[in-house]
Amino acid sequence: MKLIFKQLFNICLLSLVSFVALAEGITVTKAYSNAMPKSVPNGAAYMRINNHTATDITLESAVADIAKVEIHTMVSHDGLMSMEQLEAIGIAANSSFELKPGGVHLMLLGLKKPLIAGESFDVRLKFNNGQTLLVNVEIAQSMQHHHGHH
Numbered sequence: 076m077k078l079i080f081k082q083l084f085n086i087c088l089l090s091l092v093s094f095v096a097l098a099e100g101i102t103v104t105k106a107y108s109n110a111m112p113k114s115v116p117n118g119a120a121y122m123r124i125n126n127h128t129a130t131d132i133t134l135e136s137a138v139a140d141i142a143k144v145e146i147h148t149m150v151s152h153d154g155l156m157s158m159e160q161l162e163a164i165g166i167a168a169n170s171s172f173e174l175k176p177g178g179v180h181l182m183l184l185g186l187k188k189p190l191i192a193g194e195s196f197d198v199r200l201k202f203n204n205g206q207t208l209l210v211n212v213e214i215a216q217s218m219q220h221h222h223g224h225h
């Protein structure tokens with residue numbers, strides 16, 4: 076009887092510890108996308124991924140209802156910028172990684188609805204430790220829209 080009680084206590088303690096670790100482990104801040112004219116089929120999402128754990132983590136994939144999502148980076152070939160798909164993004168222990176314009180971004184391919192300023196959409200991030208994180212991405216008024224195309 077005593078033994079069973081002790082085991083139950085241990086199980087409760089374990090689940091409490093893992094719950095706290097999940098809540099604090101990985102967070103996402105400043106998630107946004109830029110509004111695009113309806114005719115543009117693709118978009119991009121940017122965000123800061125914060126790894127508060129003592130372990131390196133890897134973002135392996137992302138999924139969304141609004142479009143197919145790929146991890147892209149910008150590379151320069153002979154002075155020309157182009158996009159290249161990445162397998163994953165590594166985020167070192169106790170550090171953060173910023174996805175930003177001109178750098179690593181989440182590519183939204185084949186948008187099912189236009190990116191309208193003031194609206195938002197969800198993206199689910201999948202990490203190598205099995206954790207998934209649902210991120211709400213705010214759609215901001217794009218700079219290009221204000222200044223026109225050059």
Ligand SMILES: [Cu+2]
Nearest residue numbers: 147158180182
């Ligand atoms: Cu891209």
